[in-house]
Amino acid sequence: MANLEEIIAAAAKVFRTKGYHAATVQDIADAVGILKGSLYHHFKSKEDLLYLIVKEPIARIYATMADIVASESPPAEKLRRAILAHLEAFDQHYPHLFVALRERDEMKRRFREQFKLSPTQYERCWQQIVREGIKSGDFRPDLDVHVVSYGLLGMLNWLHTWYDPRGRLSVREIADQFSALALAGLARGPRRTRPG
Amino acid sequence: MANLEEIIAAAAKVFRTKGYHAATVQDIADAVGILKGSLYHHFKSKEDLLYLIVKEPIARIYATMADIVASESPPAEKLRRAILAHLEAFDQHYPHLFVALRERDEMKRRFREQFKLSPTQYERCWQQIVREGIKSGDFRPDLDVHVVSYGLLGMLNWLHTWYDPRGRLSVREIADQFSALALAGLARGPRRTRPG
Structure with a gap:
């Protein structure tokens, strides 16, 4: 079970290395080690996540x-x-x-x-x-x-x-x-x- | 008939205002005032155009x-x-x-x-x-x-x-x-x- 802080930290790293536009929600799910669907409990869109x-x-x-x-x-x-x-x-x-x-x-x-x-x-x-x-x-x-x-x-x-x-x-x-x-x-x- | 220099100038403006990732080849065609298909005589991809x-x-x-x-x-x-x-x-x-x-x-x-x-x-x-x-x-x-x-x-x-x-x-x-x-x-x- 990943918490929001872990997701944010993982997403920041993915955005930093891949770039926000090239990175997909799937990349972030992979980095956190959870299913993509579960991520959407925490935020609505990639833009939302960037804001977080x-x-x-x-x-x-x-x-x-x-x-x-x-x-x-x-x-x-x-x-x-x-x-x-x-x-x-x-x-x-x-x-x-x-x-x-x-x-x-x-x-x-x-x-x-x-x-x-x-x-x-x-x-x-x-x-x-x-x-x-x-x-x-x-x-x-x-x-x-x-x-x-x-x-x-x-x-x-x-x-x-x-x-x-x-x-x-x-x-x-x-x-x-x-x-x-x-x-x-x-x-x-x-x-x-x-x-x- | 647009020449390459005109296309480059128009594309630079579009990339500047819309951002490279959000801009489409269609946007550039519209800015130049020619059909999208004609643009591809001058470059192969959006990345190519950025390089130009x-x-x-x-x-x-x-x-x-x-x-x-x-x-x-x-x-x-x-x-x-x-x-x-x-x-x-x-x-x-x-x-x-x-x-x-x-x-x-x-x-x-x-x-x-x-x-x-x-x-x-x-x-x-x-x-x-x-x-x-x-x-x-x-x-x-x-x-x-x-x-x-x-x-x-x-x-x-x-x-x-x-x-x-x-x-x-x-x-x-x-x-x-x-x-x-x-x-x-x-x-x-x-x-x-x-x-x-």
């Missing part, structure tokens, strides 16, 4: 991000925490969130309907952090808030094409590298060299 | 990148040129390269077979630029070459989720922003502030 896979990890990272943005930390610290939280979620929910990224188009409508925070609002959290940093004088004012935010998200989300949970570096190490790169890139340079 | 769409733009950006890497420019200049070339290719071949990015898994095997330069070798070009910059002392030595290279590629490739050719900023402006961010992020800081 991404639902919780997405809800969690959205909630974490809302907390970070609302916190009292200085902007550079918020950015560092956001980068780490985003990458740690990839790792904790591997490969669920990579399936979500790969199938974003598929999920867009459903995301909008089901979550309080939409992908657009998630992007706005990053924009807000960058904007706060510019306002506080920590980040350089010459860069476009939208381009920078999309750049950062791209840097992070691209992990779905190369990250290996058994790879040489942990997500924490990767997050440190990206934070170092992003914070130096955003730093308001001249300020540092002035006395006082 | 991405073939030339990919071959060109690979060739440009090989030139940039082999050139005598200093590493920072190479990086700036690489960022601009990568983004200009997105724009010149819109939406062909975005279809390629979205369907990378689909194309991987075929890429390997048909191009002299594989996606992995393209990634190595970026790694080489970063490595040269570290060696020359222009880029900071504390960051991992692979993580930085993937970070840069992610920053650029993520455009496929947000870039609008009729948008507020041109690719050149976006490239300038990303270059400024990347070069400041990679710059070997202390050097700048030392006299001489």
Whole structure:
């Protein structure tokens, strides 16, 4: 008797390796080791299952991000925490969130309907952090808030094409590298060299 | 009478808006305005057509990148040129390269077979630029070459989720922003502030 969590974990792996479109419900039944008919007690369609896979990890990272943005930390610290939280979620929910990224188009409508925070609002959290940093004088004012935010998200989300949970570096190490790169890139340079 | 170029352009648009998996050959025939049967004079299958769409733009950006890497420019200049070339290719071949990015898994095997330069070798070009910059002392030595290279590629490739050719900023402006961010992020800081 497989429970829903086992089914979700198996389906995430199948979607990750075969791709959502190529994978069949039969593939998932085989991976779980139960009959296809029994799977339909747990979900109605492949699309339903995709939603079940991404639902919780997405809800969690959205909630974490809302907390970070609302916190009292200085902007550079918020950015560092956001980068780490985003990458740690990839790792904790591997490969669920990579399936979500790969199938974003598929999920867009459903995301909008089901979550309080939409992908657009998630992007706005990053924009807000960058904007706060510019306002506080920590980040350089010459860069476009939208381009920078999309750049950062791209840097992070691209992990779905190369990250290996058994790879040489942990997500924490990767997050440190990206934070170092992003914070130096955003730093308001001249300020540092002035006395006082 | 539609020629191959018109068919490729129409198919790229259909794949971009509908997604490769959801799009049918009938959709493409409708977009071109010819009978489905006539389309099969030009290609054998939907996969064939996907390959035709991405073939030339990919071959060109690979060739440009090989030139940039082999050139005598200093590493920072190479990086700036690489960022601009990568983004200009997105724009010149819109939406062909975005279809390629979205369907990378689909194309991987075929890429390997048909191009002299594989996606992995393209990634190595970026790694080489970063490595040269570290060696020359222009880029900071504390960051991992692979993580930085993937970070840069992610920053650029993520455009496929947000870039609008009729948008507020041109690719050149976006490239300038990303270059400024990347070069400041990679710059070997202390050097700048030392006299001489």
